[in-house]
Amino acid sequence: MQFWTSTGWRQGVIVEVGPQPTNDAKINLNMEKKYFIAQADQPTWRDYYDWGVVAHVTRAPYWTGFFVGDWKLGQGMAVNTRTDGTYAWTEVAYSSATDTLRIKADGTYEWKDLSGKVTKGRWTAAPDGPGIVVKDARGGIWTLRNQTNVVEEKTARYESARLYPSDRSQMSQAATRPLRR
Known part of the structure; x- marks a missing residue:
């Protein structure tokens, strides 16, 4: 998959979708619909990205x-x-x-x-x-x-x-x- 950053599209692997559930509704709201991604060129650099900036690498409608x-x-x-x-x-x-x-x-x-x-x-x-x-x-x-x-x-x-x-x-x-x- 790929994800958008300020420097353009980067490739990565989705490690996890959203956070582990917590009792804090604020944390759950802010992390809902996020992907925890390991960058392909820097696999130890992992971060959460909003669903709107994540896409397959193959063109789709x-x-x-x-x-x-x-x-x-x-x-x-x-x-x-x-x-x-x-x-x-x-x-x-x-x-x-x-x-x-x-x-x-x-x-x-x-x-x-x-x-x-x-x-x-x-x-x-x-x-x-x-x-x-x-x-x-x-x-x-x-x-x-x-x-x-x-x-x-x-x-x-x-x-x-x-x-x-x-x-x-x-x-x-x-x-x-x-x-x-």
Whole structure:
């Protein structure tokens, strides 16, 4: 199998799915749907990865099918646990999306930016793993990759992805949409 990291796709072996059950519901929530992976090139380096960044090495329909639908781009979410010394609570803060991206099953897309300009084109499958490639209004090439994790699914009720620029001259962008499952 392969998993996505900040340096690209890496190969590995799934050692375990999720943690051993505990009596701590918070730990179980944060570790649910994670894979404990041993990297192929560094088998003693093992870590947990969210299900959204793990895939088979053989191309499959979900490599592009997952992305079909409407995405809000640039939306962010921060989740913090606060305490006053007696009580603890969770705060969730959101920033609004600036752009929208509609991925269609027929291989086309529409990217509407903050100014209202719509860029239309054909998306292509990412050549190196799950994801799709699109162009923005200035001709910049971006790859949309799945980043869905259990915390965002259960806290904000959305699926997430990330748009990565090909030339790295810009920051990647968060992409979200309501949970479909």
